[in-house]
Amino acid sequence: xxxxxxxxxxxxxxxxxxxxxxxxxxxxxxxxxxxxxxxxxxxxxxxxxxxxxxxxxxxxxxxxxxxxxxxxxxxxxxxxxxxxxxxxxxxxxxxxxxxxxxxxxxxxxxxxxxxxxxxxxxxxxxxxxxxxxxxxxxxxxxxxxxxxxxxxxxxxxxxxxxxxxxxxxxxxxxxxxxxxxxxxxxxxxxxxxxxxxxxxxxxxxxxxxxxxxxxxxxxxxxxxxxxxxxxxxxxxxxxxxxxxxxxxxxxxxxxxxxxxxxxxxxxxxxxxxxxxxxxxxxxxxxxxxxxxxxxxxxxxxxxxxxxxxxxxxxxxxxxxxxxxxx
Ligand code: ADP
Ligand code: MG
Numbered sequence: 401x402x403x404x405x406x407x408x409x410x411x412x413x414x415x416x417x418x419x420x421x422x423x424x425x426x427x428x429x430x431x432x433x434x435x436x437x438x439x440x441x442x443x444x445x446x447x448x449x450x451x452x453x454x455x456x457x458x459x460x461x462x463x464x465x466x467x468x469x470x471x472x473x474x475x476x477x478x479x480x481x482x483x484x485x486x487x488x489x490x491x492x493x494x495x496x497x498x499x500x501x502x503x504x505x506x507x508x509x510x511x512x513x514x515x516x517x518x519x520x521x522x523x524x525x526x527x528x529x530x531x532x533x534x535x536x537x538x539x540x541x542x543x544x545x546x547x548x549x550x551x552x553x554x555x556x557x558x559x560x561x562x563x564x565x566x567x568x569x570x571x572x573x574x575x576x577x578x579x580x581x582x583x584x585x586x587x588x589x590x591x592x593x594x595x596x597x598x599x600x601x602x603x604x605x606x607x608x609x610x611x612x613x614x615x616x617x618x619x620x621x622x623x624x625x626x627x628x629x630x631x632x633x634x635x636x637x638x639x640x641x642x643x644x645x646x647x648x649x650x651x652x653x654x655x656x657x658x659x660x661x662x663x664x665x666x667x668x669x670x671x672x673x674x675x676x677x678x679x680x681x682x683x684x685x686x687x688x689x690x691x692x693x694x695x696x697x698x699x700x701x702x703x704x705x706x707x708x709x710x711x712x713x714x715x716x717x718x719x720x721x722x723x724x725x726x
Pocket of ligand 2: 422425491
């Protein structure tokens with residue numbers, strides 16, 4: 401099981417930031433309203449993710465760690481020829497196979513918390529009592545300690561932490577009601593408080609994307625029966641560039657999409673605006689109108705009515721920019 405898990409890990413657990421992304425998504429799936437992330441040495445030494453979600457019951461702890469019950473493949477060579485794993489249900493098992501992972505959790509209806517970790521080649525899971533409030537903590541120590549090739553691939557702590565910081569930004573922008581805390585080497589680095597009021601949303605945007613962007617950005621809001629586009633667009637002035645602040649979400653998932661970029665560029669060009677604009681935009685459309693998950697780690701989508709979506713985005717942005725200019 402360890403080998404199979406390690407291969408699955410190779411697909412998506414590329415670096416500490418990918419671990420953080422997977423684990424934070426689990427917290428959100430568990431209905432957490434607060435997620436705390438502690439990082440040591442860029443995540444290669446220690447990643448701790450603590451949430452106040454529904455928790456994992458004692459009897460499910462082992463299962464959560466060992467989704468890959470059996471594997472038909474015996475060697476890495478075999479595996480390379482059938483590289484078609486989905487990553488669904490494999491994050492914990494995969495991460496656990498390339499680190500020392502401890503899962504601690506308590507559910508509402510349990511009087512005690514429980515802790516689980518997998519050991520050795522067979523990844524046998526041990527479960528023992530622990531102290532923990534309702535919710536879950538996942539501790540990931542010594543990432544890639546047993547896959548030296550991957551470990552060598554890691555960059556400087558600062559670089560790895562920057563990737564984590566960016567991964568959190570992407571999630572936090574899509575989940576304004578969740579409180580996130582990020583620290584590095586014992587120092588608080590980010591605090592994104594949950595936002596409800598307009599003013600709180602503005603403060604959160606500033607915390608995540610920078611005060612200059614939040615100040616320059618104006619609201620985008622367009623929609624018809626099928627499509628909704630909302631968020632912020634900030635056009636840079638002078639020395640400033642906002643090209644680092646470019647986030648586009650489709651039904652809550654971040655995507656990188658040529659069609660979207662093209663529509664955006666056209667809208668800016670149409671109005672003689674600089675192309676280094678920043679944006680945080682959310683497109684909502686019926687799920688059957690779009691294929692996501694082409695690959696879990698790439699952020700690609702395929703719109704069924706690509707032209708229609710393109711023109712809708714172009715129109716929405718163009719109208720907003722026109723209004724700004726008038
Ligand atoms: P997936 O999220 O695709 O189901 P994972 O390997 O990421 O697969 O997680 C396995 C399972 O462990 C989840 O389905 C969930 O039941 C449980 N789990 C993981 N993290 C948490 C968490 N933070 N809170 C509650 N349950 C969790
Ligand atoms: Mg998951």
